[in-house]
Amino acid sequence: MAQLTRRSANLLKPFSASVSATRHLTTSDTTPITVETSLPFTGHKIEPPSRSVETTPKELLSFFRDMALMRRMEIAADSLYKAKLIRGFCHLYDGQEAVSVGMEAAITKKDCIITAYRDHCIFLGRGGTLLETFAELMGRKDGCSKGKGGSMHFYKKDSGFYGGHGIVGAQVPLGCGLAFAQKYSKDENVTFAMYGDGAANQGQLFEALNMSALWDLPAILVCENNHYGMGTAEWRAAKSPAYYKRGDYAPGLKVDGMDALAVKQACKFAKEHALKNGPIILEMDTYRYHGHSMSDPGSTYRTRDEISGIRQERDPIERIKKLILSHDLATEKELKDYEKEVRKEVDEAIAKAKECALPDSSELFTNVYKKGFGVESFGADRKELRAVLP
Amino acid sequence: MWGIMRQRAACKAYHALNLEQGIRAIALRAFSSSAKQMTVRDALNSALDEEMSADPKVFIMGEEVGEYQGAYKISKGLLDKYGPERVVDTPITEAGFAGIGVGAAYYGLRPVIEFMTFNFSMQAIDHIINSAAKSNYMSAGQISVPIVFRGPNGAAAGVGAQHSQCYAAWYGAIPGLKVLAPYSSEDARGLLKAAIRDPDPVVFLENELLYGESFPISDEVLDSSFSLPIGKAKIEREGKDVTITAFSKMVGYALQAADILAKEGINAEVINLRTIRPLDRSTINSSVRKTNRLVTVEEGFPQHGVGAEICATVVEDSFEYLDAPVERIAGADVPMPYAANLERMAVPQVEDIVRAAKRACYRSR
Numbered sequence: 001m002a003q004l005t006r007r008s009a010n011l012l013k014p015f016s017a018s019v020s021a022t023r024h025l026t027t028s029d030t031t032p033i034t035v036e037t038s039l040p041f042t043g044h045k046i047e048p049p050s051r052s053v054e055t056t057p058k059e060l061l062s063f064f065r066d067m068a069l070m071r072r073m074e075i076a077a078d079s080l081y082k083a084k085l086i087r088g089f090c091h092l093y094d095g096q097e098a099v100s101v102g103m104e105a106a107i108t109k110k111d112c113i114i115t116a117y118r119d120h121c122i123f124l125g126r127g128g129t130l131l132e133t134f135a136e137l138m139g140r141k142d143g144c145s146k147g148k149g150g151s152m153h154f155y156k157k158d159s160g161f162y163g164g165h166g167i168v169g170a171q172v173p174l175g176c177g178l179a180f181a182q183k184y185s186k187d188e189n190v191t192f193a194m195y196g197d198g199a200a201n202q203g204q205l206f207e208a209l210n211m212s213a214l215w216d217l218p219a220i221l222v223c224e225n226n227h228y229g230m231g232t233a234e235w236r237a238a239k240s241p242a243y244y245k246r247g248d249y250a251p252g253l254k255v256d257g258m259d260a261l262a263v264k265q266a267c268k269f270a271k272e273h274a275l276k277n278g279p280i281i282l283e284m285d286t287y288r289y290h291g292h293s294m295s296d297p298g299s300t301y302r303t304r305d306e307i308s309g310i311r312q313e314r315d316p317i318e319r320i321k322k323l324i325l326s327h328d329l330a331t332e333k334e335l336k337d338y339e340k341e342v343r344k345e346v347d348e349a350i351a352k353a354k355e356c357a358l359p360d361s362s363e364l365f366t367n368v369y370k371k372g373f374g375v376e377s378f379g380a381d382r383k384e385l386r387a388v389l390p
Numbered sequence: 391m392w393g394i395m396r397q398r399a400a401c402k403a404y405h406a407l408n409l410e411q412g413i414r415a416i417a418l419r420a421f422s423s424s425a426k427q428m429t430v431r432d433a434l435n436s437a438l439d440e441e442m443s444a445d446p447k448v449f450i451m452g453e454e455v456g457e458y459q460g461a462y463k464i465s466k467g468l469l470d471k472y473g474p475e476r477v478v479d480t481p482i483t484e485a486g487f488a489g490i491g492v493g494a495a496y497y498g499l500r501p502v503i504e505f506m507t508f509n510f511s512m513q514a515i516d517h518i519i520n521s522a523a524k525s526n527y528m529s530a531g532q533i534s535v536p537i538v539f540r541g542p543n544g545a546a547a548g549v550g551a552q553h554s555q556c557y558a559a560w561y562g563a564i565p566g567l568k569v570l571a572p573y574s575s576e577d578a579r580g581l582l583k584a585a586i587r588d589p590d591p592v593v594f595l596e597n598e599l600l601y602g603e604s605f606p607i608s609d610e611v612l613d614s615s616f617s618l619p620i621g622k623a624k625i626e627r628e629g630k631d632v633t634i635t636a637f638s639k640m641v642g643y644a645l646q647a648a649d650i651l652a653k654e655g656i657n658a659e660v661i662n663l664r665t666i667r668p669l670d671r672s673t674i675n676s677s678v679r680k681t682n683r684l685v686t687v688e689e690g691f692p693q694h695g696v697g698a699e700i701c702a703t704v705v706e707d708s709f710e711y712l713d714a715p716v717e718r719i720a721g722a723d724v725p726m727p728y729a730a731n732l733e734r735m736a737v738p739q740v741e742d743i744v745r746a747a748k749r750a751c752y753r754s755r
Binding site for chain 1: 449475478480481483485486487488489490491492493494495496497498499516517520521525526527528529530531532533534536565566568588589590619620621668671706
């Protein structure tokens with residue numbers, strides 16, 4: 001259980017402020033609160049950071065709001081997929097929200113994030129909107145990739161989010177490339193390259209890590225270890241499932257990925273390290289409630305007891321809820337009301353997204369090149385459908 | 391029937407043509423002796439140098455590009471001039487450094503990634519295609535990838551099956567990529583500069599055996615602002631009896647074949663494709679509409695090759711103009727053997743092109 005300490009016993013706590021702002025459950029109270037992480041960090045070739053994390057009421061409430069939104073969004077996506085409004089692949093992140101939210105709390109939008117296909121919540125964390133998400137999932141023109149990408153290809157370059165990648169492991173060298181460019185440009189920012197326990201065995205990851213270490217790139221490799229690579233448990237896929245140690249010469253940290261504050265602490269620590277000393281690996285011990293994707297029930301290789309056990313003991317939203325309640329930052333009712341608000345917000349976004357049009361047929365031929373200079377492209381029957389690429 | 395009539399007409403014009411060509415040959419010789427000469431290697435090196443000088447975002451990455459001065463000396467002198475941050479030696483990890491290059495391009499840098507040969511690009515092909523070529527489309531224009539993948543392509547001499555494949559057809563099939571194949575030094579300079587300046591991913595297929603070859607080069611080409619348009623083929627030799635398309639080293643062979651054919655009264659038009667993707671269908675079709683006969687030449691494997699695409703495009707757009715079936719000359723449909731005699735049989739030779747052109751003209755051996 002988390003140890004709760006209070007730095008200041010401020011009688012004039014702006015509780016009243018949070019009461020009046022119940023509707024949005026926000027506060028501008030930045031009174032520092034120190035919280036101990038659920039577990040200590042374990043280090044590989046590095047002295048781990050302290051378990052004591054500085055936070056504020058403002059931050060804790062924002063964690064709750066953001067994670068509640070992400071949770072609801074993913075559950076709604078589940079329904080949309082079953083209603084056949086979302087097609088193809090749909091990989092849901094519910095259970096893992098603390099990783100995205102904790103990371104965002106430690107970094108800026110100038111730092112880069114790249115991940116694989118379980119990207120909806122990362123996109124939201126980087127500033128993407130619900131409408132852009134649902135519209136993209138349903139293949140509409142107001143989607144973040146104008147309907148041309150789909151679930152696995154969300155991007156938000158202006159906030160440092162570089163996708164959204166379908167090929168397992170490819171995003172890691174790409175992320176190290178982003179770090180290379182940041183160093184080349186002398187930007188003093190870092191890149192978080194996220195991957196799963198399945199991707200952790202990919203050769204290209206080690207190739208990229210080797211070069212990142214040789215060249216001291218500001219790259220942070222974040223293994224979201226949800227313990228299953230599709231249907232294969234980590235112990236069946238990795239001879240050494242201690243992913244934070246797999247960097248060998250590169251230092252690593254094992255983090256409780258269900259504890260947003262631990263994630264925040266680790267990411268802050270990693271950013272400082274990477275800017276000075278090159279790559280570091282963060283292993284986030286996390287869990288996905290859904291199967292690998294919507295085609296996977298997720299219960300053939302895991303027991304229902306395991307899933308419900310994690311929900312009971314380690315759910316990231318519940319943890320933050322407990323902190324909020326124990327610090328009197330909000331009441332149980334306020335939090336429940338907020339969750340209802342979130343549900344409404346998500347439903348409204350879905351309704352709006354459903355109204356969006358499919359992309360115009362001419363969009364088949366746009367964005368093939370950035371500079372097409374009048375080159376011709378063809379449809380299935382080139383005598384029927386030809387276009388000049390802009 | 392038309393073929394026979396045209397042959398008769400050709401015979402009559404033969405003597406006049408011969409004289410005209412003789413005059414042209416003398417004129418060319420006089421002109422070329424005063425022009426500067428440059429090897430393809432120097433052309434590539436100077437293009438890299440100038441583009442790196444002009445734009446600080448351009449950097450080179452690959453095996454041995456720095457301290458070794460380049461496996462084929464293409465990047466000679468660049469490490470000394472631009473430093474190790476911009477001329478980056480990598481370990482032998484193509485998947486890794488191709489991915490790092492693409493990531494750097496996502497961020498806005500302009501990488502030039504060298505593959506020691508394109509055979510090794512297969513280790514990195516997922517990044518070339520899925521991470522680079524498709525990103526602009528999947529992101530609806532948010533993520534563009536201004537990267538160049540360059541290196542020697544196709545057969546060298548005696549390097550065996552794993553080091554001799556031509557990748558023009560494979561990369562040429564991918565929407566989102568631009569694929570270039572220079573022949574001369576002018577091509578090398580102009581196309582590499584265009585490739586580096588282009589905002590899209592470019593696969594730049596060089597040829598090891600051409601690196602040491604010298605070509606005449608004009609002052610215009612030597613200017614640092616020079617570049618060639620992507621997607622435009624060049625008519626190396628005008629003719630009216632048969633069109634021969636080729637790219638890279640095969641252009642030289644096609645020109646030699648054209649000289650031999652000329653002595654036998656066949657006036658061949660040689661097209662140097664310069665760009666594999668986007669293919670200059672317009673120049674190819676106009677030429678075939680003029681000559682009515684086509685021979686495609688390539689070094690790579692025949693099935694699903696560049697020649698197959700050219701044949702299809704001509705059949706689709708200029709069918710009524712064809713007086714003979716399209717002839718394809720390509721590498722043999724076998725992995726490249728080592729023994730010199732077998733290797734010779736596995737790669738197109740000048741006599742193969744001559745024979746095919748004669749067949750297209752309904753002329754027996």
